[in-house]
Amino acid sequence: MSAGLRAALGAELIKVRRAVMLWATLVAFVVASCVGAFFMFVLQDPVRARSLGLLGTKAQLSGGTADWPGYFSLVAQMVAVGGMLLFGMILIWLFGREFADRTAKDLLALPTSRAAVVVAKLVLALLWSLLLTVELVVISLAFGAVLGLDGWSIQVLAHGVGVILATAFLTVLLASTYGLAASWGRGYLAAVATLFVTAITAQIVSAVGYGAWFPWAVPSLMSGVAGPDQASPGAGAVASVVVVGLVACTATVLWWERADHDR
Amino acid sequence: MTRPLISVQGASKRYGALAAVDDVTLQVNVGEVYALLGLNGAGKTTLIRMLLGMVRPTAGRLEVAGHPVAGQSEWGQVGYLVETPSAYPDLTVRENLEVARRLRRLPERSVVDEAVARFGLGQYEGSKARTLSLGNAQRLGLAKAMLHRPRVLVLDEPVNGLDPAGVVEIRELLIGLAREDGVTVLLSSHLLSEVARVATRVGILHRGRLIEEMDSTTLEASTRTRVEVESRHATRAADILRGAGFVVHLVAGGTVVLEGRAVQHPDEVATVLVNGGEPPTRLAVVDEDLEAHFMRLVAEHSPTDGGDR
Numbered sequence: 001m002s003a004g005l006r007a008a009l010g011a012e013l014i015k016v017r018r019a020v021m022l023w024a025t026l027v028a029f030v031v032a033s034c035v036g037a038f039f040m041f042v043l044q045d046p047v048r049a050r051s052l053g054l055l056g057t058k059a060q061l062s063g064g065t066a067d068w069p070g071y072f073s074l075v076a077q078m079v080a081v082g083g084m085l086l087f088g089m090i091l092i093w094l095f096g097r098e099f100a101d102r103t104a105k106d107l108l109a110l111p112t113s114r115a116a117v118v119v120a121k122l123v124l125a126l127l128w129s130l131l132l133t134v135e136l137v138v139i140s141l142a143f144g145a146v147l148g149l150d151g152w153s154i155q156v157l158a159h160g161v162g163v164i165l166a167t168a169f170l171t172v173l174l175a176s177t178y179g180l181a182a183s184w185g186r187g188y189l190a191a192v193a194t195l196f197v198t199a200i201t202a203q204i205v206s207a208v209g210y211g212a213w214f215p216w217a218v219p220s221l222m223s224g225v226a227g228p229d230q231a232s233p234g235a236g237a238v239a240s241v242v243v244v245g246l247v248a249c250t251a252t253v254l255w256w257e258r259a260d261h262d263r
Numbered sequence: 264m265t266r267p268l269i270s271v272q273g274a275s276k277r278y279g280a281l282a283a284v285d286d287v288t289l290q291v292n293v294g295e296v297y298a299l300l301g302l303n304g305a306g307k308t309t310l311i312r313m314l315l316g317m318v319r320p321t322a323g324r325l326e327v328a329g330h331p332v333a334g335q336s337e338w339g340q341v342g343y344l345v346e347t348p349s350a351y352p353d354l355t356v357r358e359n360l361e362v363a364r365r366l367r368r369l370p371e372r373s374v375v376d377e378a379v380a381r382f383g384l385g386q387y388e389g390s391k392a393r394t395l396s397l398g399n400a401q402r403l404g405l406a407k408a409m410l411h412r413p414r415v416l417v418l419d420e421p422v423n424g425l426d427p428a429g430v431v432e433i434r435e436l437l438i439g440l441a442r443e444d445g446v447t448v449l450l451s452s453h454l455l456s457e458v459a460r461v462a463t464r465v466g467i468l469h470r471g472r473l474i475e476e477m478d479s480t481t482l483e484a485s486t487r488t489r490v491e492v493e494s495r496h497a498t499r500a501a502d503i504l505r506g507a508g509f510v511v512h513l514v515a516g517g518t519v520v521l522e523g524r525a526v527q528h529p530d531e532v533a534t535v536l537v538n539g540g541e542p543p544t545r546l547a548v549v550d551e552d553l554e555a556h557f558m559r560l561v562a563e564h565s566p567t568d569g570g571d572r
Contacts, residue, residue, distance in 0.1 A: 003368060004368070007365050007366060007368045008365075008366065010365040011362045011365040011366050014354065014358055014361055014362050014365070015351055015353075015354065015362065018351075018353045018354055018358065019353060020353075097351075101349060101350075101351060101352060102347065102349040103349045103350065103351060105317065105345050105346075105349070106349060106363070106366075106407065107366070108315065108316065108317050109315040109316055109317065109338045109341060109343060110338050110339075110366050110367060111338050111339040111366075111367055111368045112365075112366045112367070112368060117366075258319075260317070260318045260319060261312065261317040261318065262309065262312060262317070262318050
């Protein structure tokens with residue numbers, strides 16, 4: 001790791017340590033894991049599920065089964081959908097706050113290059129998102145064990161956790177576009193708008209069966225949101241996500257290096 | 264010959280038809296305090312941002328610390344404060360300085376302690392930046408700018424928001440940095456009286472153009488009571504007065520400006536000129552300060568020509 005990147009990461013960690021955002025996202029994923037466990041609890045006992053009324057019906061509609069493969073699939077879906085929002089908010093906050101707090105100008109003429117500052121933010125976003133995913137997985141494993149779900153094996157565990165981590169990684173890659181939007185828009189607004197537009201479009205495109213053609217829908221498809229009988233998105237779809245992520249990261253670095261910082 | 268630490272050659276920045284900075288050339292030598300004066304929108308901040316590599320010039324060449332701004336690798340020698348001071352509101356004063364220390368890649372943690380002490384922030388070092396008054400936020404901004412004891416300081420309105428004691432403190436600090444440590448300072452300010460006290464040279468920007476530069480001697484002449492004389496032949500009048508032992512400046516427009524004993528004895532000035540065969544057509548004791556000088560210059564360069572800005 002270069003000295004510049006190390007310096008920028010150190011500075012970013014000081015900022016994040018004090019941020020409400022860190023604790024808010026940690027709590028959000030604790031809540032998500034509780035919700036996932038509750039769905040499993042409901043699915044385990046259909047009589048109890050029916051007695052819960054609307055919530056029970058919704059649980060059935062998710063198409064889930066109360067076993068470990070079903071539970072891992074549900075957690076992966078939460079990472080794909082909730083992660084897009086939360087990881088996106090992390091990227092938007094990391095970049096947008098520099099404009100909202102008017103501190104961006106303090107990052108522009110330093111011995112630490114602008115590229116190092118941007119890469120540090122992207123690396124931090126990746127680590128932060130993976131930390132949240134690990135938190136979700138660990139708590140979900142604990143809940144699954146308490147519920148005594150069927151279908152446990154090392155293979156199921158490895159496959160389930162592998163899909164969750166891959167989904168998280170693809171989601172973070174796509175979320176980097178919101179960091180670019182926050183930079184280009186010099187604040188939160190444009191990036192939040194981009195987040196909503198892509199999230200809604202992904203839902204619509206997936207619903208009509210073309211999700212594999214829209215990168216922002218691919219993590220959801222990978223997580224199995226379309227159902228266990230649907231094939232995973234192909235290598236081309238996954239590659240499109242990687243390309244979008246890399247282009248967004250590169251464009252963010254170039255924007256910070258070359259744009260006129262006149263505000 | 265001293266080597267300029269800041270050099271601007273024909274720098275321009277255009278936004279469409281608007282020339283924010285228009286063909287500006289200036290140099291700041293080692294140990295100088297160069298002040299940019301100008302009305303709002305004159306182009307001061309754009310020029311400062313160009314010097315810091317934040318805004319790319321449309322034309323021209325800019326160098327800071329002996330290196331071109333484009334592709335600058337010597338930012339470690341430069342400290343800066345641009346426009347309003349900013350800080351991470353959720354971090355304490357000390358944490359904000361710690362962020363700056365890391366980004367400036369300064370290994371010694373003690374620089375933070377020194378900056379806290381130097382800028383009188385000890386009382387607030389544990390306070391979150393969002394709770395600071397404007398004056399203390401300005402101190403924090405200056406502390407960040409000078410944390411690494413730079414060779415070149417670029418400061419946009421450095422005493423903005425400070426109380427009178429703070430203004431004096433910063434003034435003395437800047438003068439000390441320039442005189443004792445040889446730090447080169449480029450600052451912009453709208454506080455003309457402050458500029459007159461601090462700057463060794465002043466550049467007046469108006470509508471993106473540098474319309475006048477003054478060194479400290481001329482600056483001093485512009486801020487003192489002096490005698491202004493006009494006659495039919497200004498050069499000859501100046502020679503006659505010099506011959507009589509007066510301190511004389513011949514300024515643009517053919518006005519002869521006298522200082523020193525001329526201010527106490529304007530009648531003697533008139534007598535010398537009459538006896539020399541060059542009677543004055545106007546003789547006045549004037550209290551023109553820098554502000555008056557500035558406003559006159561701006562008025563002279565504000566034709567309603569519908570041109571740029």
